[in-house]
Amino acid sequence: MxxxxxxxxxxxxxxxxxxxxxxxxxxxxxxxxxxxxxxxxxxxxxxxxxxxxxxxxxxxxxxxxxxxxxxxxxxxxxxxxxxxxxxxxxxxxxxxxxxxxxxxxxxxxxxxxxxxxxxxxxxxxxxxxxxxxxxxxxxxxxxxxxxxxxxxxxxxxxxxxxxxxxxxxxxxxxxxxxxxxxxxxxxxxxxxxxxxxxxxxxxxxxxxxxxxxxxxxxxxxxxxxxxxxxxxxxHRVVVLYGGRIMETGDAARVLGHPRHPYTAALLAAMPDITDDMPPVAIPGHPGERPASGCPFHPRCGLATSACETAPPSLREIGPEQGVACYHPLPSAAMTQGLIRYAVG
Amino acid sequence: MDTLPLQHDGRPGPHLGRRLAALARFCLLKLARTLATLWIVVTFTFVILRLTGDPALSLLPDNAPPDIAAAFRSRWGLDRPVWTQYALYFRNMLDGNLGYSLANGRDAVAVVLERVPATLRLTVSAFALTLAVGLPVGVFAALRHGRMADRALMMLATVKYSLPNFVIGIGLIYAFAIWLRLLPSSGSATAAHLILPVVTLGLSGAAVIARFTRSAALETLGQPYVRAAMAAGETRTQAIVRHVLPNAAVPILTVIGFTIGGLVGGSIIVEQVFAWPGIGRLLVDAVAVRDLAVAQVIVILLAVAMVTANLAIDLAYGLVNPRFWNNDDDIR
Missing domain, CATH: 3.40.50.300 (P-loop containing nucleotide triphosphate hydrolases)
Incomplete structure (x- = not known):
């Protein structure tokens, strides 16, 4: 030894x-x-x-x-x-x-x-x-x-x-x-x-x-x-989907105001007894991995043709916060409404 | 000290008294089973040998007068009813008398015992070869799972496993004795005579052990504790030696028990093929001429050997499995 x-x-x-x-x-x-x-x-x-x-x-x-x-x-x-x-x-x-x-x-x-x-x-x-x-x-x-x-x-x-x-x-x-x-x-x-x-x-x-x-x-x-x-x-969180980072940043900030439709959908899918809204399941199945583009696009309500061609790279959108999305959610105020739109 | 010699140190367990009682119960049960096995085996061979041939016909010359044959039968008690012979046999057994060879009148036990060393030399060497080849090949194949070496070795093992010993033996004689002229084909004069029969006998066990070692090692390799041990700082080799092999040992031991049985049966064939002067050949000869006492002694000896081997395996389980002796309540 x-x-x-x-x-x-x-x-x-x-x-x-x-x-x-x-x-x-x-x-x-x-x-x-x-x-x-x-x-x-x-x-x-x-x-x-x-x-x-x-x-x-x-x-x-x-x-x-x-x-x-x-x-x-x-x-x-x-x-x-x-x-x-x-x-x-x-x-x-x-x-x-x-x-x-x-x-x-x-x-x-x-x-x-x-x-x-x-x-x-x-x-x-x-x-x-x-x-x-x-x-x-x-x-x-x-x-x-x-x-x-x-x-x-x-x-x-x-x-x-x-x-x-x-x-x-x-x-x-x-x-x-x-x-x-x-x-x-x-x-x-x-x-x-x-x-x-x-x-x-x-x-x-x-x-x-x-x-x-x-x-x-x-x-x-x-x-x-x-x-x-x-x-x-x-303290910090890295959100993965399909082998890619979707969103990363300060945990409180990301969970409080997710900027990636996937993070938002993940949060909406969580049951919460303090909230009147029932949990919303993410449509589709995480196993479906598209041949190209953003791995989440088949399940994403915001997906456009751009999402199908090439995966978006991780962009810095705030202090220590990054998101890999062509259509990041707007911050704070409008988020909740958009989640429901995003997950259809 | 409150541990059995078999116990790993520091293990929690019941009190010494309870553990000894469990051990005593275990031994008594084994003894009872051994006696039952021997009784069944002796009865079976006793009846079969007497029902399937007449020693007077097979041992005496073809032209022996009927009164000589009758005298022979009466001399050995063969003219009495089978059940009387059977009762007498067991009564004599209690006196330590297992009968005399019908062929030469010598004590049957002595006739058999003088052949035992040759058979032991063959089977013990073959057993060593079985382990020395089977275990490493199995582990190696498991580590190369799915690759060329693994597939090739397992195909070889399957081929070896499917071929009967006598085919392998004759093949080896042809290759090494007749064609290459490297090794003697039969007899037991020198150490070189040992090689072909030992290889024949040992490799068939090795093929079985290799296959089972491979699957046991593969299953253990996939266990979370192997990965956890490596994450904790062990190298792959350390993890294999310290976690994979000991945990794979239980299923492998079971198969080793089976191969001992295979060795005993296989040695009878192999001794025949290589004219090896052991008890296997003696058994074949004794059965052929209905040399009743000798065949009986050999069958008893083989049965005792098998039971002893199984007992050794049972005890080895206790060594590799900490739960074997430990029936303590959960501390949960």
Whole structure:
């Protein structure tokens, strides 16, 4: 085994306050060559939560897997890079593999299945602590107990002896988070961390993530299809559709006054008990990917012939807000009326 | 200490007493099943051998006078009703007497035991070859899933799996003994004599193990915890060694159990093809001349070997599966 206690040269010092940036990320199917993610770019700095939002098939999970260098077989990254504080860590190739799990940690959708069924919680945590911090023995046990305490799990001694099948989904996700934090990462990539959990547990895990993000100064990249989750904990949001960024910007601003018809439609499709209007489903199906033009145009009430020929590029339309649309919605006042028009 | 030797350290589990009771129950059940299996096997061969031929006819010369044949039958008790012979057989068995070879009058157990080392040499080597080829090929194919190497290996394995051992054996004799003149075709004089029979016997098990290892490894490779382990900092190789292989071990163990059965059956054929002086050939000879006691002893021995192999597999399950011994309540 490599000596992991040695800090990788140059990388870490540059990383300390560096941002995690994805540029022009393009992912394609190996056999058909079909483009799954196209030109996606965004960045996360330590201390902020960025939400990557979209329906299934929007490419949000592929984006995270590409950042981790863990794309499934049959899918390849064809362009773009991932940078951490200026260093190229695309796919964690070469020496940068040592930063995976250490500077950039990740948690996933199905926490129970993400833990090896043969490993106790204690073995998992001790393994993480040894790999990333060379802690072992009593020191590792103490730190593991502290980590479990930090994610709100009582009775660490008992828990350390438990197997994943003995944990509830919420406990398993807390254990995953504790394991991810064992390395003291700067960034946490969370791929739908609450989707598999029941609603009350979801809220608890989100609170925990928000809490840790503040306490540890983590940069969190949160993949979700749930705009409620975004509203709750994200500082900034990146809305994906059909493998392209539709809209990006400050979370409150984007959710409050969406400028992209897709974002607006997504919001209108959300049930809201404080609103008299019933949720409006987006017509069509996210699976229908047009051969050309804006990926959303077949489902968009505002689409014109321009939308069918070439995809619009992401344009800056305000402070830290961008939209990829030929017909962006006007701001604030007229938005609500136009949503209904847009979604027909 | 409150752990069984099989227990991984630090695992929560019931009290030692309860665990030992569970183990004792497990062993008693196994013992009862073993005895039942042996009884069925012995009864079956006893009846079949006596119903399908007369040792007096197959062992004595064709022109032996009828009174000699009658004396032979009476000498060995073959003139009594089958059920009397059957009862006597079991009574003698309690005294540790499993009978004498009708062919040469020697103790049947001694006749069989002197052939055991040759068979063990063949089957143990073949088993080692089965594992040494089957496991790596299966894992390799899983890692190359869908590519040329995977398809080629799996096609080979299917071909090997579909061909009976004697066809492979004769093919190997033709290629290496007759055509290339590299290896001896039969007998057991030197280590070189071991190669062809071991390859014949070992490869058919290897083909089965490779196929199952591949599918078990493929399924485990797709598990979220493998991806999570790599996201947490493990390299692909580490994740395979630490997570994929141990978790794939349970289904693979089951198949290894089956291949042991295949080895026992296969060795009978292979010993015949390569004139290997083991118990497989002895069994074929004994059945041919209705050398009753010898055939019975061999059948009992094979049954015991199979049961022991299955027991070993059961215990190995306990080693690879932490839930096997752990019936504690959820702490949820």
């Amino acid at each position: 490599r000596d992991g206690s040695r800090v990788p040269p140059a990388d870490l010092s540059a990383v300390e306050d560096g941002r995690l940036a994805v540029r022009d990320l393009t992912i394609a199917a190996r056999d058909s060559g079909g483009i799954l993610v196209s030109g996606v770019a965004f960045s996360v700095v330590p201390g902020e939560t960025v939400a990557l939002v979209g329906e299934s098939g929007s490419g949000k999970s592929l984006t995270i897997l590409a950042m981790l260098g863990l794309l499934p077989g049959g899918v390849v990254q064809t362009a773009g890079d991932v940078r951490l504080g200026g260093s190229d860590i695309t796919g964690f190739a070469g020496d940068s593999i040592r930063l995976r799990g250490r500077v950039i940690a990740a948690i996933f959708q199905d926490p129970q299945a993400s833990l090896d069924p043969r490993w106790t919680v204690g073995r998992y945590l001790r393994d993480q602590l040894f790999r990333h911090r060379r802690l072992r023995g009593a020191a590792a046990d103490r730190e593991a107990a502290a980590l479990l305490d930090g994610v709100g799990l009582p009775q660490p001694e008992r828990l350390m002896k438990s197997y994943p099948h003995e944990l509830s989904g919420g406990m398993a996700q807390r254990v995953m988070i504790a394991g991810a934090l064992a390395a003291r990462p700067r960034f946490l990539l969370a791929d739908e961390p609450t989707t598999a959990l029941d609603v009350t547990t979801q809220a608890q895990i989100l609170d925990l993530l928000a809490d840790l993000q503040k306490r540890e100064g983590l940069g969190v990249l949160l993949v979700t299809h749930d705009l409620g989750v975004v509203a709750e904990i994200a």
